[in-house]
Amino acid sequence: MDSTPAIPELISAVRHGFDSGRTLSLRWRLEQLTGLRDFLLERGPELERALRDDLAKNPSESQLTEIGVVLAEVSHTISNLTSWLRPRSVRVPLALAPASASVMLEPLGVVLIISPWNYPVQLLLAPLVGALAAGNAVVLKPSELAPATSAVMARYLPRYLDSRSVIVVEGAVDETTELLAERFDHIFYTGNSRVARIVAAAAAKNLTPVTLELGGKSPVYVDETVDVDAAARRIAWGKFLNAGQTCVAPDYVLATPDVAGRLVEALRKAIGSLYGHDPRNTADYGRIVNDAQFGRLSALAEAGNAAIGGRTDASERYIEPTVLTEVNRSDDVMAQEIFGPILPIVTVTGLDDAIAYIRSGDKPLALYAFTDDKTARRRFLTETSSGAVGFGVTVAQLSIPGLPFGGVGESGTGSYHGKRSLETFSHEKAVLSKPLSPDTLQLVYPPYTPKRSSF
Ligand code: NAD
Numbered sequence: 001m002d003s004t005p006a007i008p009e010l011i012s013a014v015r016h017g018f019d020s021g022r023t024l025s026l027r028w029r030l031e032q033l034t035g036l037r038d039f040l041l042e043r044g045p046e047l048e049r050a051l052r053d054d055l056a057k058n059p060s061e062s063q064l065t066e067i068g069v070v071l072a073e074v075s076h077t078i079s080n081l082t083s084w085l086r087p088r089s090v091r092v093p094l095a096l097a098p099a100s101a102s103v104m105l106e107p108l109g110v111v112l113i114i115s116p117w118n119y120p121v122q123l124l125l126a127p128l129v130g131a132l133a134a135g136n137a138v139v140l141k142p143s144e145l146a147p148a149t150s151a152v153m154a155r156y157l158p159r160y161l162d163s164r165s166v167i168v169v170e171g172a173v174d175e176t177t178e179l180l181a182e183r184f185d186h187i188f189y190t191g192n193s194r195v196a197r198i199v200a201a202a203a204a205k206n207l208t209p210v211t212l213e214l215g216g217k218s219p220v221y222v223d224e225t226v227d228v229d230a231a232a233r234r235i236a237w238g239k240f241l242n243a244g245q246t247c248v249a250p251d252y253v254l255a256t257p258d259v260a261g262r263l264v265e266a267l268r269k270a271i272g273s274l275y276g277h278d279p280r281n282t283a284d285y286g287r288i289v290n291d292a293q294f295g296r297l298s299a300l301a302e303a304g305n306a307a308i309g310g311r312t313d314a315s316e317r318y319i320e321p322t323v324l325t326e327v328n329r330s331d332d333v334m335a336q337e338i339f340g341p342i343l344p345i346v347t348v349t350g351l352d353d354a355i356a357y358i359r360s361g362d363k364p365l366a367l368y369a370f371t372d373d374k375t376a377r378r379r380f381l382t383e384t385s386s387g388a389v390g391f392g393v394t395v396a397q398l399s400i401p402g403l404p405f406g407g408v409g410e411s412g413t414g415s416y417h418g419k420r421s422l423e424t425f426s427h428e429k430a431v432l433s434k435p436l437s438p439d440t441l442q443l444v445y446p447p448y449t450p451k452r453s454s455f
Contacts, residue, residue, distance in 0.1 A: 007178045010167060011139065015110050017165035018137035023107060025135075026085065030078060032132040032161055036125065037074045039160040040067050043152065047121055050148035054120065055242065056287040065241065066121040069399060073129045076401040076418055081133055084419055087431070095443075099434035105426035107135035108209075109185030114176060114199065116191040117145035117289055118245040118339075123190045123213075124153060128166075130421025131188070137165040141179060143191075144172040145289055184208050186425060190247075193410055211414035211424055214407050215337050217251040218366040220394070221354050221380070223373065224259055231370040231392075232266030235343075236274055238368075238394030240321045243286035244341035245293075248366045248388070248395050251338050252327075253345040254354040260345045264307045264323060267343070271308060271321045280318055288317040288340060297340035303331040304344065329357070351376050358384050362410035368394050387411050 005013070022028055040047070044067055051057040051066060087102040111131050115124040124142050131138045140157070142150035154168045169175060180187075180202035189199045190213040203210045222231050239250045255263055271279070279285040288294040294317045301310060301322055309322035319341050327333060327344040334344060348354045351373075358367065367386040371377060377391055387407040388397045398405045398417070406415025416424050434441075 007169065007175065008182065010169065011110065011179075011182045014137045014139055014165060014167055017162070018107075018110050020164075022162070023135045023137055023165050026082065028162070029081065029133055029135055032166070033074050033078050033081070033129065035160040035162075036128065036132070037071065037078070039156060040071050040074070040125075043156050046152050046156065047149070050146075050152045051121065053148040054117065054146040055245070055289060057242065058284050058286075061241070061284070061286075062121070066119055069122045070125045070129065072399070073126050073401055073417065073421075077129050077133050077422070080419065081422075084133075084422055092432075095440075096432075096434065097440070098438075099432060101430070101432045104429050104431055105134065105422065106429050108425060108427055110137045110139065111186040111188060111425060112139045112141065112179060112182075112184045114141045114179075114187070114189045114191065115143055117143040118242060118247070120146035120149040127188045127190075127211075127416055127421065127425075130416055131186075131425045132161075132166070133422045134425035136185070136425055138167075139179065139184070140166070140168045141176055142168065142170060144170070186211070188416075188424070189213065211406070211416065212412050213247070213405075213414075213416075214365070214410065214412040215247045215339065216362050216364045216407070216411040217334075217337055218248060218364045218368065218386070219354075219358050220250040220253045220368040220370070221351075221376075222253060222255045222259055222263055222370040223351070223376065224256070225372040225376075226370045226392070228259065228262045229266045229269065232263060232270040233273070234370070234392070234394055235368075236267055236270035236321070239343050240271065240274065240285070240341050241395065243288060243319065244343075245286070245289060245339055246395065248398060249339075250343065250368055250394050251364070252334065253343060254348045254357060255345060256350060257347045260325065260347050263345065264325060267323050268308050271323075275321065279321055280313070280316075285321075288319055291317065293317075293340065294319070297338070297342060300333040300336075300338060300340070301342050303327050303333040307345075309341075351379065355379060355383050363387075363408045365407045365411040366390060366394075366397065385409070387415075 048059040048062045051062045087104040090101040092099045092101050113127045142153050150170050154170050183206045186209050187203050188211045193214045196212045196214055235250055275282050275285045298312050304324040304327035307323050307325045309320035311320045322342045324344040327346055363385045365387040368390045369380050390397055401418035404415035404420040405417040406412050
């Protein structure tokens with residue numbers, strides 16, 4: 001018989017942990033962050049093995065894009081937390097003087113973090129940094145589609161963190177549904193927008209605030225003002241990292257026919273230099289997470305003409321880095337987020353057409369533009385909306401702790417990383433303190449006279 005307590009009991013124990021006040025002190029917060037750092041350093045080998053089992057990730061890539069990202073986040077937060085938590089003074093209008101006003105951050109309570117399979121370490125633990133820094137009790141729900149990583153989290157995290165206030169609940173849709181029936185003080189969800197709607201609806205029942213970190217089709221624009229070879233390397237790296245299963249990966253390219261032709265040849269060279277003549281043989285190139293995703297992606301790769309790649313092997317869930325040309329805007333590959341190593345190039349007549357095309361779809365998580373034309377850059381910034389913009393670079397924006405990371409519209413609600421994470425998991429409490437004497441509020445008390453002043 002399974003002796004694990006049922007989900008309602010688990011949540012009630014964590015809430016008890018929060019209500020005890022143990023998570024409030026700066027000391028507890030720093031201890032948890034240090035514990036998390038120790039977990040990442042000491043359990044690196046277990047995490048690398050799990051990521052290889054789940055996604056065939058190369059250990060160097062796991063360090064760079066998963067473990068290293070969280071380590072950077074945790075170190076940045078440990079270094080700054082004391083100053084970030086200092087109440088911020090606010091100017092008091094003369095009419096209310098003498099008084100002092102400030103904003104203090106207080107923890108929200110018990111927060112639920114639900115994460116997906118594609119970066120199963122980073123996307124579970126980077127939000128955890130902010131949640132702990134803010135002094136919350138936390139329930140972590142890793143993705144069942146990265147089972148080896150989920151098992152490492154469940155097994156080892158309790159040894160490094162205060163297990164009365166931070167727990168890992170493993171499981172799939174049933175367990176997540178049960179969790180969502182509980183009341184939380186914040187729900188932080190990373191994943192697809194279909195499930196995001198389920199999460200938001202469940203949260204609404206308790207007026208629980210949500211952060212939704214979603215995806216979408218992140219476009220790349222390339223024009224004739226840049227070195228196309230250099231642009232191709234940056235695009236190929238961002239696209240084929242983790243076999244394209246990256247929320248901020250370039251989804252498709254927009255370019256004029258002339259630039260598109262040159263870009264295909266440049267991408268061929270770039271892919272060769274990153275993964276060699278046959279990417280199947282390098283340990284640096286990943287695999288597709290499961291058969292369902294493999295089937296979906298193989299069908300998407302049928303669109304247009306595979307100018308580069310196109311070979312697949314179901315037995316390994318291998319899809320070669322693929323670049324599609326002659327793609328129609330109405331093809332399936334342009335209707336859904338690709339989330340795999342397939343890069344369609346769609347031709348446009350120029351900048352106006354590219355901007356109009358981007359604006360006709362949902363707001364993307366990231367927009368990348370390779371152009372040295374200042375007007376074009378300005379127009380992307382002011383005429384399109386996206387979670388982030390990268391000029392001359394893809395994906396790397398999320399490694400900068402000072403930049404908020406999040407989407408807009410269909411690509412998400414709210415943001416995190418660095419100080420923003422602390423704010424996401426805190427309530428900004430307004431505090432006003434005014435001496436009783438002198439009683440300057442007499443000016444506003446009734447009985448009212450025509451001469452009464454206002455605030
Ligand atoms: P997933 O299938 O692992 O699901 C994410 C979480 O939702 C899991 O923990 C899962 O258990 C839970 N879940 C699934 N179905 C559910 C249901 N019916 N009810 C309740 N919970 C449920 O991951 P995914 O959604 O396939 O992830 C890929 C998507 O996530 C892509 O759209 C990608 O762009 C997006 N993504 C966004 C970011 C970001 O930071 N913005 C990062 C990575 C991925």
